[in-house]
Amino acid sequence: MFADRFSALFVLAFILRRFWTRIRLLMSLALKGVKYREVPAGKLLSRNLLIYGLGGLAAPFIFVKLIDMLLVLFGLA
Incomplete structure (x- = not known):
């Protein structure tokens, strides 16, 4: 205890x-x-959507797959 x-x-x-x-x-x-840095609003929006929008959609799937592969590699799945 x-x-x-x-x-x-x-x-x-x-x-x-x-x-x-x-x-x-x-x-x-x-x-x-x-x-x-002074950047036009349209350019800033495009950049932020590319980085945070696509990254926010793709990253979870990529990392879940990596975790799954690691679990299989170590025989824990």
Whole structure:
């Protein structure tokens, strides 16, 4: 029973440490800022749809397939 609690606490500490590391990195990036470029609205919309729209549609299918292939490779599926 103690070992279960200890392992759960260990996993929780590991997740929180990774979370705070990412937050610190993102905060430093946010404070640095992003260089501003003046771009026409149509060009900006096209670029954002290409990157976020198509990426948002394709990425889940690609990663699900990769996870499936890894599970089959390791004999877990």
